[in-house]
Amino acid sequence: MDLISHLVLGLETVLQFHNIAYCFVGVLLGTLIGVLPGIGPTATISMLLPLTFSLSPETSLIMLAGIFYGAQYGGSTTAILINLPGEISASVTAIDGYQMARQGRAGAALAIAAIGSFFAGTVATFVIALFALPLTRLALSFQPAEYFSLMVLGLVSSVALAHGSIIKALAMIVFGLLLGLVGTDIYTGAQRFTLGQLDLLDGIDFVAVAVGVFGVAEIIRNLENEPEGKSNIARISSLMPSREDLRASFMPIVRGTALGSILGILPGGGAILSAFAAYTVEKKLSRTPERFGKGAIEGVAAPESANNAGAQTSFIPMLTLGIPANAVMALMIGAMIIQGITPGPNVATQQPALFWGIITSMWVGNLLLVILNLPLVGLWVRLLSIPYFVLFPAILVFCAIGVFSTNNSPFDLYTVALFGLIGYGLMKLDFEPAPLLLGFVLGPMLEENLRRAMTLSRGDPSVFITRPISAGLLAAAIIVLVLVLLPAISQKREEVFQEES
Amino acid sequence: MNTRDFIGGAVIAAIGGFFAVESLWLDLGTAFQMGPGYFPLVLAIVMIGLGLVIMAGAFRTAPASIGSLVPLRGILIVTATPVIFGLVVRGLGLLPAVALIAFVSIYASRRANLGRAALLSVGLTAFCVLVFHYGLGLTVPLFGNWIG
Numbered sequence: 343m344d345l346i347s348h349l350v351l352g353l354e355t356v357l358q359f360h361n362i363a364y365c366f367v368g369v370l371l372g373t374l375i376g377v378l379p380g381i382g383p384t385a386t387i388s389m390l391l392p393l394t395f396s397l398s399p400e401t402s403l404i405m406l407a408g409i410f411y412g413a414q415y416g417g418s419t420t421a422i423l424i425n426l427p428g429e430i431s432a433s434v435t436a437i438d439g440y441q442m443a444r445q446g447r448a449g450a451a452l453a454i455a456a457i458g459s460f461f462a463g464t465v466a467t468f469v470i471a472l473f474a475l476p477l478t479r480l481a482l483s484f485q486p487a488e489y490f491s492l493m494v495l496g497l498v499s500s501v502a503l504a505h506g507s508i509i510k511a512l513a514m515i516v517f518g519l520l521l522g523l524v525g526t527d528i529y530t531g532a533q534r535f536t537l538g539q540l541d542l543l544d545g546i547d548f549v550a551v552a553v554g555v556f557g558v559a560e561i562i563r564n565l566e567n568e569p570e571g572k573s574n575i576a577r578i579s580s581l582m583p584s585r586e587d588l589r590a591s592f593m594p595i596v597r598g599t600a601l602g603s604i605l606g607i608l609p610g611g612g613a614i615l616s617a618f619a620a621y622t623v624e625k626k627l628s629r630t631p632e633r634f635g636k637g638a639i640e641g642v643a644a645p646e647s648a649n650n651a652g653a654q655t656s657f658i659p660m661l662t663l664g665i666p667a668n669a670v671m672a673l674m675i676g677a678m679i680i681q682g683i684t685p686g687p688n689v690a691t692q693q694p695a696l697f698w699g700i701i702t703s704m705w706v707g708n709l710l711l712v713i714l715n716l717p718l719v720g721l722w723v724r725l726l727s728i729p730y731f732v733l734f735p736a737i738l739v740f741c742a743i744g745v746f747s748t749n750n751s752p753f754d755l756y757t758v759a760l761f762g763l764i765g766y767g768l769m770k771l772d773f774e775p776a777p778l779l780l781g782f783v784l785g786p787m788l789e790e791n792l793r794r795a796m797t798l799s800r801g802d803p804s805v806f807i808t809r810p811i812s813a814g815l816l817a818a819a820i821i822v823l824v825l826v827l828l829p830a831i832s833q834k835r836e837e838v839f840q841e842e843s
Numbered sequence: 844m845n846t847r848d849f850i851g852g853a854v855i856a857a858i859g860g861f862f863a864v865e866s867l868w869l870d871l872g873t874a875f876q877m878g879p880g881y882f883p884l885v886l887a888i889v890m891i892g893l894g895l896v897i898m899a900g901a902f903r904t905a906p907a908s909i910g911s912l913v914p915l916r917g918i919l920i921v922t923a924t925p926v927i928f929g930l931v932v933r934g935l936g937l938l939p940a941v942a943l944i945a946f947v948s949i950y951a952s953r954r955a956n957l958g959r960a961a962l963l964s965v966g967l968t969a970f971c972v973l974v975f976h977y978g979l980g981l982t983v984p985l986f987g988n989w990i991g
Contacts, residue, residue, distance in 0.1 A: 510897060512893055516886050517855070519886055520862050520887065527879035529879070530870065532869055534865070535883075558921060558925070561917075562914065562921050562922075565914045731949060731954045731955060734951070734952070735924075735944075735963055736963075739944060739945050739948070743971060743975055746932060746983070747975075750982070752932065755925040755929030759926045762922050763918070763922055771850060771854065772851060796874055797877075800875055
């Protein structure tokens with residue numbers, strides 16, 4: 343039995359005392375730093391990364407996996423409590439999680455996020471153990487046309503999420519894609535849209551954009567109607583989810599886990615796509631879709647599970663192909679290279695103890711996370727009782743340090759200010775920032791695969807519909823778009839109707 | 844007419860216009876060998892189109908304006924905070940830079956006063972120095988070369 347022997351090998355590695363101890367320290371530090379408002383998983387991991395340099399490769403990667411889970415949960419915590427997602431996948435959680443927090447149900451949202459993540463982590467560990475090797479072969483059969491169509495599907499699904507106008511969400515995606523292209527063109531070295539700024543040659547910094555459009559813009563908006571009392575959050579009614587909450591969350595967690603496990607394997611956006619897709623699926627399946635965006639617990643349970651399952655299975659393309667699904671995975675690759683490990687097909691075969699050790703450490707990390715965080719939910723929730731005039735300067739200071747520490751570049755801080763203004767302006771004009779950020783990340787990958795696909799087909803665009811997987815993905819994208827547009831049309835009609843009557 | 848959507852659409856079309864003009868300076872290439880300007884130009888044209896559709900839609904939907912008052916003081920101080928930090932963090936170092944922006948940023952709130960600003964500045968500076976400098980070993984020096 344390969345499955346059992348692989349998992350046993352992994353557990354033997356992880357359960358050595360020093361490994362599990364470092365995993366625990368990683369989870370603890372990751373959570374503590376990640377929960378600081380304004381410091382997302384990317385900044386958390388880059389700040390904690392140096393701590394692991396002196397350890398052995400196994401131990402350091404196991405500790406990093408712990409930091410990764412802690413930081414991600416910390417990011418979800420700030421997304422839920424103060425609408426400040428540290429990375430895009432958590433921005434889906436923020437939609438309903440923040441509304442739950444405003445209704446005094448922050449504790450339930452945090453607990454469900456932890457429980458969903460643990461369930462997803464457990465399942466995803468088995469999925470990886472079962473399918474890692476065969477799925478690697480499937481992912482290898484992907485050519486640029488498939489990558490391109492997959493990303494189109496992802497972007498279209500994210501439109502389905504927007505509460506407001508579909509056209510406005512599309513405009514935000516295109517704006518995001520264009521912003522993602524700023525910098526040096528990788529093929530020709532031409533400078534694009536840099537306006538002569540040398541600091542823009544490497545493109546606009548992702549963390550700075552995220553902090554600007556979510557963090558800074560949100561602070562300005564909150565200052566419009568500054569609450570007189572303490573915080574603008576309702577009293578906390580209960581810390582733990584009720585039996586009702588658990589029942590409502592069970593199927594979304596299962597579906598989110600399934601979606602996340604599948605989508606996470608696809609390189610180039612696993613965790614992000616799966617969180618968006620899981621949310622969309624729940625909204626469509628729900629008998630009461632109007633509750634979504636207003637504090638539906640399913641809207642927290644599904645994307646948090648999907649995000650975690652996807653983050654875990656996205657280790658497959660990272661470990662086997664060396665393709666990072668997001669900024670965090672890029673940091674993990676950096677850490678592996680520092681440890682002298684080249685991510686690629688050889689890791690699983692030549693260093694099985696390391697490979698399976700990392701995978702089982704994810705499960706152990708998730709377990710430690712639940713043990714650590716369920717008792718601490720009450721403490722995190724207390725963050726909400728800090729008066730806003732203390733909280734927002736703290737967020738700004740942490741954001742400034744977090745952004746500066748990732749690249750040591752003052753320019754990134756000017757980017758934060760600019761995107762804070764842009765984000766606030768867009769908010770005022772009723773545009774949503776989440777699709778912009780997804781477009782921003784996928785922009786360069788989308789263009790690269792489009793160009794490669796077109797070059798491979800000698801300029802013939804039919805390649806996207808003659809290759810079966812690509813055609814299937816594009817067909818799915820069209821179906822999603824039609825489904826989303828139909829109710830929008832009927833809703834518009836209803837609005838007009840009501841005005842006339 | 845929906846003023847908010849009309850302005851919103853115009854802004855989107857204008858941003859698309861900027862990217863379109865900038866793309867034209869770049870090599871477009873062909874569909875076979877796309878140049879650096881090809882994909883951005885396509886996107887920019889789509890963006891202009893979407894902006895125009897939003898503007899046209901503004902005539903058909905219910906009126907909505909930009910809405911509540913714009914907090915000018917908040918906008919100015921909140922966006923100035925990261926800029927100030929970027930300008931001084933290298934020269935002054937971490938400790939004075941944090942103390943400065945913590946002190947300044949609280950004035951974005953109408954409930955700020957000198958006592959609160961001073962208290963917050965001291966508290967946040969102590970916390971950040973302990974956590975980021977001593978705890979995490981952030982490489983930014985505590986005091987920069989302007990201080991010596």
